Amino acid sequence: MKDKIPYKTYLSEDEIPTQWYNVRADMKNKPAPLLNPGTLKPLSLEEMNPVFCEELNRMELDNDTKWFDIPQDVLDFYKMFRPSPLTRAYFLERALGTPAHIYYKFEGNNTSGSHKLNSAIAQAYCAKKQGLKGVTTETGAGQWGTALSMACAFLGLDCKVYMVKCSYEQKPFRREVMRTYGANVTPSPSDTTEIGRQILAEHPGTTGSLGCAISEAVEVAIKTPGYRYVLGSVLNQVLIHQTIIGLEVQKALQKIGEKADIIIGCAGGGSNLGGLATPFIGEMLRGEANYRIIAVEPASCPSFTRGKFAYDYCDTGRICPLAKMYTLGSQFIPSASHAGGLRFHGMSPILSQLYHDGLFEARAVEQTSVFEAAELFARTEGILPAPESSHAIRTTIDEALKCKESGESKNIILGLTGTGYFDLKAYEQYNNKTMSDFLPTEEDLAASFAKLPVIK
Amino acid sequence: MKDKIPYKTYLSEDEIPTQWYNVRADMKNKPAPLLNPGTLKPLSLEEMNPVFCEELNRMELDNDTKWFDIPQDVLDFYKMFRPSPLTRAYFLERALGTPAHIYYKFEGNNTSGSHKLNSAIAQAYCAKKQGLKGVTTETGAGQWGTALSMACAFLGLDCKVYMVKCSYEQKPFRREVMRTYGANVTPSPSDTTEIGRQILAEHPGTTGSLGCAISEAVEVAIKTPGYRYVLGSVLNQVLIHQTIIGLEVQKALQKIGEKADIIIGCAGGGSNLGGLATPFIGEMLRGEANYRIIAVEPASCPSFTRGKFAYDYCDTGRICPLAKMYTLGSQFIPSASHAGGLRFHGMSPILSQLYHDGLFEARAVEQTSVFEAAELFARTEGILPAPESSHAIRTTIDEALKCKESGESKNIILGLTGTGYFDLKAYEQYNNKTMSDFLPTEEDLAASFAKLPVIK
Numbered sequence: 037m038k039d040k041i042p043y044k045t046y047l048s049e050d051e052i053p054t055q056w057y058n059v060r061a062d063m064k065n066k067p068a069p070l071l072n073p074g075t076l077k078p079l080s081l082e083e084m085n086p087v088f089c090e091e092l093n094r095m096e097l098d099n100d101t102k103w104f105d106i107p108q109d110v111l112d113f114y115k116m117f118r119p120s121p122l123t124r125a126y127f128l129e130r131a132l133g134t135p136a137h138i139y140y141k142f143e144g145n146n147t148s149g150s151h152k153l154n155s156a157i158a159q160a161y162c163a164k165k166q167g168l169k170g171v172t173t174e175t176g177a178g179q180w181g182t183a184l185s186m187a188c189a190f191l192g193l194d195c196k197v198y199m200v201k202c203s204y205e206q207k208p209f210r211r212e213v214m215r216t217y218g219a220n221v222t223p224s225p226s227d228t229t230e231i232g233r234q235i236l237a238e239h240p241g242t243t244g245s246l247g248c249a250i251s252e253a254v255e256v257a258i259k260t261p262g263y264r265y266v267l268g269s270v271l272n273q274v275l276i277h278q279t280i281i282g283l284e285v286q287k288a289l290q291k292i293g294e295k296a297d298i299i300i301g302c303a304g305g306g307s308n309l310g311g312l313a314t315p316f317i318g319e320m321l322r323g324e325a326n327y328r329i330i331a332v333e334p335a336s337c338p339s340f341t342r343g344k345f346a347y348d349y350c351d352t353g354r355i356c357p358l359a360k361m362y363t364l365g366s367q368f369i370p371s372a373s374h375a376g377g378l379r380f381h382g383m384s385p386i387l388s389q390l391y392h393d394g395l396f397e398a399r400a401v402e403q404t405s406v407f408e409a410a411e412l413f414a415r416t417e418g419i420l421p422a423p424e425s426s427h428a429i430r431t432t433i434d435e436a437l438k439c440k441e442s443g444e445s446k447n448i449i450l451g452l453t454g455t456g457y458f459d460l461k462a463y464e465q466y467n468n469k470t471m472s473d474f475l476p477t478e479e480d481l482a483a484s485f486a487k488l489p490v491i492k
Numbered sequence: 493m494k495d496k497i498p499y500k501t502y503l504s505e506d507e508i509p510t511q512w513y514n515v516r517a518d519m520k521n522k523p524a525p526l527l528n529p530g531t532l533k534p535l536s537l538e539e540m541n542p543v544f545c546e547e548l549n550r551m552e553l554d555n556d557t558k559w560f561d562i563p564q565d566v567l568d569f570y571k572m573f574r575p576s577p578l579t580r581a582y583f584l585e586r587a588l589g590t591p592a593h594i595y596y597k598f599e600g601n602n603t604s605g606s607h608k609l610n611s612a613i614a615q616a617y618c619a620k621k622q623g624l625k626g627v628t629t630e631t632g633a634g635q636w637g638t639a640l641s642m643a644c645a646f647l648g649l650d651c652k653v654y655m656v657k658c659s660y661e662q663k664p665f666r667r668e669v670m671r672t673y674g675a676n677v678t679p680s681p682s683d684t685t686e687i688g689r690q691i692l693a694e695h696p697g698t699t700g701s702l703g704c705a706i707s708e709a710v711e712v713a714i715k716t717p718g719y720r721y722v723l724g725s726v727l728n729q730v731l732i733h734q735t736i737i738g739l740e741v742q743k744a745l746q747k748i749g750e751k752a753d754i755i756i757g758c759a760g761g762g763s764n765l766g767g768l769a770t771p772f773i774g775e776m777l778r779g780e781a782n783y784r785i786i787a788v789e790p791a792s793c794p795s796f797t798r799g800k801f802a803y804d805y806c807d808t809g810r811i812c813p814l815a816k817m818y819t820l821g822s823q824f825i826p827s828a829s830h831a832g833g834l835r836f837h838g839m840s841p842i843l844s845q846l847y848h849d850g851l852f853e854a855r856a857v858e859q860t861s862v863f864e865a866a867e868l869f870a871r872t873e874g875i876l877p878a879p880e881s882s883h884a885i886r887t888t889i890d891e892a893l894k895c896k897e898s899g900e901s902k903n904i905i906l907g908l909t910g911t912g913y914f915d916l917k918a919y920e921q922y923n924n925k926t927m928s929d930f931l932p933t934e935e936d937l938a939a940s941f942a943k944l945p946v947i948k
Contacts, residue, residue, distance in 0.1 A: 042505045043571035049498045115499035116583070116874040127572070127646070145601055147876045147911070189871040190583070209665075209916035215923045216870055414672055415645040418572040420603045455603070457913045460665035467671045 041137075043126060045288045047119040053283040054106055056158075056276045058095075059314035059386060061102035062321040065393055067272070067385040068360035069097075071347065076491060079357055087257060089171075089264045091162040095273040104276060106158075107165075113157045113190060117146035118280065122288035125450075127416040129436070136439035137294070138432060140450040141285050141312065142419065147213065150377075150422065150454030151308055152183035152268050155277035159266045160187035169262035170194025174224065174249030176203055177376030178210030178458060179422075180268030185217035196263075198224040198252045202243035203376070210458050224249040231255055231353075246380075247352025247366075254355065269305030270350060270359070270384050278311020285449060286315055294447055296327055298435055301451035302427040303331040303340065303398070304377045306384025312451040314386070317395050329396035330435075331387070332427040334406075335475050337370035339363060339383045340391055340398035342481060347491040348382055358489065361388040364476070365484030371474035373403055374462030375423040377453075401430045402473040407466040409433050410456070422454040423462050497593075499582060501744045503575040509739040510562055512732045514551075515770035515842060517558035518777040521849055523728070523841035524816035525553075527803065532947060535813055543713060545627075545720050547618040551729040560732060562614075563621075569613045569646060573602035574736065578744035581906075583872040585892070592895035593750070594888060596906040597741050597768065598875065603669065606833075606878065606910030607764055608639035608724050611733035615722045616643035625718035626650025630680065630705030632659055633832030634666030635878075635910060636724030641673035652719070654680040654708045658699035659832070666914050680705035687711055687809075702836075703808025703822075710811065725761030726806060726815070726840050734767020741905060742771055750903055752783055754891055757907035758883040759787040759796065759854070760833045762840025768907040770842070773851050785852035786891075787843070788883040790862075791931050793826035795819060795839045796847055796854035798937060803947040804838055814945065817844040820932070821940030827930035829859055830918030831879040833909075857886045858929040863922040865889050866912070878910040879918055 060066055069078040084093040095104065106114075125138040143151035163171050170193050175181025181197040188195035197219050204211055204223035214221050224244045225232040229252040235242065242248075257265035268274060289296060299316055301309035309331050319325040331340055339362045349366040350356040363382040364370075370379045383391075391398060403423070410426035412433070413419070421429060432450040439446050456463065465471045516522055525534040540549040551560065562570075581594040599607035619627050626649050631637025637653040644651035653675050660667055660679035670677050680700045681688040685708040691698065698704075713721035724730060745752060755772055757765035765787050775781040787796055795818045805822040806812040819838040820826075826835045839847075847854060859879070866882035868889070869875070877885060888906040895902050912919065921927045 044505070046502050049500070112582075113874075126568075146874060147870065147913075149913075186874055190874070208920065209913075212916040212920045212923060213876060213913075216867060216876060216919050218871065411672060414603070415674065418602060418642060418646070420669060420672065457603075457605075457665075457669075460668040463672050464664065464668045467668060 041124050041292050041294070044121040044123045045292055046121050047284060047287055047291070049115055051287055052111065052114060052119050053280060053287065054111065055103040056106055057279040057283060057315050057318060058098065058102055058104060058276050059318050060099045060272065062318045063389065065389055066099045067389040070357040070359055071491070073349065073355060073357055087254060087265050089159065089162045089166055089168070089266070091165065092159060092273050095276060096271060107161055110157055110161050114280070117153065119284050120145060122285055125417055128413060131412065131416045132433065132436050132440065134436040134440040135443060135445040136436040137445060137447045138436055138450060139447065140452040141281060142452045143281060144422070144452065144455040148179055148183035148186055149457060150179040150183065151278060151281060151311065152180045153186060154280050154311065155268060155274045155307065156183035156187040158277040160184065160191050160193055163264060163266070164191045164193055168193070168264055170196060171264055171266045172196040172253040172257045173266050173268070174198045174246060174253045176200050176246045178203060178207055179377060179454060181219070182210060182213050183268070184266065185214040185219035188219065189217040195219040196256060197221045198249040200224055200244040200246055200249050206461070207458060224252050226252065229255045245352060250351045251353045251355055269307040270380070270382065272386055274307045275310035275314060275384055275386055278307050279315055281311040281451065282313060282315035285312065296449045297446040298328045298330065299449045300330045300332060300428045300432050300435070302378060302424050302453065303333050303383065303387065304424065305380045306387040308451055308453045310384055310387050313396065317390060320395060330431055331391070331396055331398040332431045333398060333400050334373055334375055334378050334427060335400040335402045335473065336373045337364065337379050338400040339381065341400045344485055344488065345388060345392050346488055348488055350382060358491070359385045361385050362391065364481065365488055367487045368484040374459060375403070375427060377424040378427065399431055401427055404471050404473055406430045407471060420456045421452060422456045423459050425453040497580050497748050497750070500577040500579045501748055502577050503740060503743055503747070505571055507743055508567065508570060508575050509736060509743065510567065511559040512562060513735040513739060513771050513774060514554065514558055514560060514732050515774050516555045516728065518774045519845065521845055522555045523845040527814040527947070529805065529811060529813055543710060543721050545615065545618045545622055545624070545722070547621065548615060548729050551732060552727060563617055566613050566617050570736070573609065575740050576601060578741055581873055584869060587868065587872045588889065588892050588896065590892040590896040591899060591901040592892040593901060593903045594892055594906060595903065596908040597737060598908045599737060600875070600878070600908065600911040604635055604639035604642055605913060606635040606639065607734060607737060607767065608636045609642060610736050610767065611724060611730045611763065612639035612643040614733040616640065616647050616649055619720060619722070620647045620649055624649070624720055626652060627720055627722045628652045628709040628713040629722050629724070630654045630702060630709045632656050632702045634659060634663055634914065635833060637675070638666060638669050639724070640722065641670040641675035644675065645673040651675040652712060653677045654705040656680055656700040656702055656705050662917070663914060680708050682708065685711045701808060706807045707809045707811055725763040726836070726838065728842055730763045731766035731770060731840055731842055734763050735771055737767040737907065738769060738771035741768065752905045753902040754784045754786065755905045756786045756788060756884045756888050756891070758834060758880050758909065759789050759839065759843065760880065761836045762843040764907055764909045766840055766843050769852065773846060776851060786887055787847070787852055787854040788887045789854060789856050790829055790831050790834050790883060791856040791858045791929065792829045793820065793835050794856040795837065797856045800941055800944065801844060801848050802944055804944055806838060814947070815841045817841050818847065820937065821944055823943045824940040830915060831859065831883065833880040834883065855887055857883055860927050860929055862886045863927060876912045877908060878912045879915050881909040
């Protein structure tokens with residue numbers, strides 16, 4: 037514990053970044069545009085405006101503006117839970133006996149328990165500014181729904197959350213947090229929408245899916261005057277909002293006079309990894325620095341490491357736009373895993389293009405080894421991590437052990453997206469040694485790839 | 493949001509206090525000594541050593557030493573979650589339209605979700621230093637058990653937790669957090685102890701009580717070589733460890749050039765209120781300052797406001813020492829309430845003496861009004877508070893509204909002990925409008941007082 041670097045580095049409030057970063061402005065190869073699922077032509081602002089908030093759509097389509105001012109009201113809200121600390125993991129380093137210096141950026145110090153609040157307040161703010169009455173969304177694991185509920189409660193917006201039915205039943209506590217923040221939480225599929233009634237008629241007793249919940253939320257947004265639909269990952273706008281994470285890391289490193297060598301983040305739809313890493317990738321694109329950046333995904337849902345870079349639907353129901361991305365196929369159903377936030381078949385188009393261009397590497401890890409890492413982290417660093425975040429912890433430990441072998445004291449930056457307080461069913465399974473790993477076979481993937489749409 | 497005071501004030505790591513404060517050194521009227529339940533004579537160090545850790549016993553009996561050095565290893569551990577921020581509740585103030593300035597000291601930013609970790613690591617450290625193999629304890633709501641599990645995992649000590657059976661069954665998530673930290677969690681009453689087997693034989697199907705869990709934990713500590721029993725509240729030593737809270741508040745106020753007018757904390761056994769308030773009470777005792785300090789307790793378990801100041805047993809089973817304290821009687825069973833941490837029939841002897849001497853006031857509040865305050869706090873300040881902490885929030889709001897009437901901009905300091913992430917059954921009841929209030933009748937209390945021991 038004798039070192040010049042403090043355990044936690046906090047920025048002062050006036051050091052919180054006042055602009056979000058848009059990596060597309062620095063990308064030579066821009067991500068491919070979203071396509072209208074009906075026409076298969078690039079989506080226009082006019083087509084997007086009835087579904088999504090206008091200002092957010094402009095941000096979504098903007099490949100050129102490098103910096104977006106963070107509105108003062110959003111900055112004020114950020115001060116509730118930001119700046120988040122950049123913590124030196126002295127105790128984990130000691131337990132590993134590694135010469136590496138591990139730093140983690142902890143985004144879980146708020147009631148949503150994750151980084152999702154960074155974008156939720158930005159999106160809710162735009163909805164409010166547009167004069168809307170409310171927003172709709174879907175939630176699986178529940179972190180996004182909770183974050184959006186908190187943001188809406190703060191701004192006095194109505195919030196309708198369609199929660200995948202099995203999650204609604206298995207995670208009543210998540211549901212109650214959202215209700216405490218005034219959200220209207222409906223188990224999906226429900227009889228409140230046409231598509232829901234249709235699915236219920238065809239599959240009575242279904243426990244729902246994210247694809248179905250998306251369809252219901254979109255239908256309600258379109259049909260209810262004064263409502264729009266919002267989404268917590270994948271989209272370009274979400275990555276922009278989440279850059280507050282990486283920008284704060286950069287400032288904190290500057291403050292302690294250190295430089296990152298390796299940056300590690302978990303990747304589901306890309307909101308966390310994009311937010312953490314794109315400010316660093318920007319430096320690489322501009323030729324200012326070089327980093328090793330590692331995306332960590334579950335072996336049960338390995339979009340980067342085993343997926344195809346192709347146009348695909350963003351939802352199982354094929355009613356949402358198509359994106360060019362690393363995908364396992366929109367009909368791919370990942371095996372049950374406890375990292376609900378990482379079970380999306382596709383990946384952010386921005387990150388997909390950057391990965392395709394070789395700006396970072398990716399690694400798939402198995403859930404039992406992920407929980408082993410989570411346990412060690414909890415016992416040494418005191419924070420019970422979310423299953424999603426623990427994927428990045430697994431790889432951080434692996435890299436730190438490689439440093440032990442080579443004797444190198446690299447600076448590793450770990451994105452710790454959130455806490456596991458609502459994931460204790462998973463920990464129970466791990467504690468009882470009844471957790472296992474299910475990986476897709478080559479046949480599974482081939483069958484799914486065969487259903488990819490053919491786009492000219 | 494335009495004010496010179498930042499939203500959050502953090503001390504730097506080298507500003508964390510390095511000593512704990514013992515208010516007894518400044519008290520003219522010392523708290524009465526604990527009595528041996530067999531002899532009814534003051535407990536000696538020799539009688540305490542087989543049950544509790546030696547260094548902690550010396551602290552327990554020490555009425556004179558004003559400052560205790562915090563061991564370096566404990567200070568290092570504190571850096572995982574301390575300093576905790578002193579937050580200006582700008583958004584709550586705005587919602588109330590009050591000229592009062594509300595500050596809250598948030599102790600929930602750690603996996604135990606409460607202030608309990610401040611004392612857990614101090615006690616575990618002493619056990620380790622004494623060369624013990626492990627410690628035993630009981631837990632009801634689970635915050636103390638979780639905190640102790642975390643501290644023991646960190647130091648490599650074994651931790652045996654007796655968890656009240658109904659809580660073990662109703663709060664499986666709390667149980668799993670403790671197991672993840674390597675603790676051995678047993679539902680109480682159990683067949684692992686003599687007293688447990690006896691209770692099970694007499695009351696088959698009982699769901700347990702804190703009194704019974706204490707008895708089991710003490711029995712195991714006495715009978716197992718290398719084990720001692722530790723406790724998370726009531727004791728003098730616990731109040732000393734918890735003064736890190738109040739001492740940090742004092743430093744943070746100094747840093748922003750402000751002075752407290754009113755200090756508000758919830759009180760169950762006294763660990764939080766004692767830790768928050770005794771550094772300020774010390775200033776009052778030394779004639780250096782004057783504050784209004786308010787202890788807030790549940791109307792269902794009103795030790796200060798309706799109890800007697802008398803010698804009483806600390807446990808229902810009457811095997812533990814007697815303390816002179818404000819008590820509702822050791823045979824008093826408070827009605828089911830969701831603030832499990834505030835359901836103790838007695839109160840810290842130090843706080844009891846200070847209250848008796850008029851150093852602070854007390855107020856009892858009803859749980860429905862407490863959850864109303866919790867909901868407003870969550871929606872404005874973003875943190876879902878623990879039911880215990882929400883008692884203090886209730887009174888803070890009431891005082892802030894009085895300031896609105898009088899036009900005074902007083903500085904109110906609120907002790908926000910923890911988060912409600914594991915208390916969502918309670919929030920669910922509140923959200924469903926099925927929560928009610930049960931207050932003890934005069935007859936209930938009279939019957940309980942009639943069973944108080946008669947001590948000469």
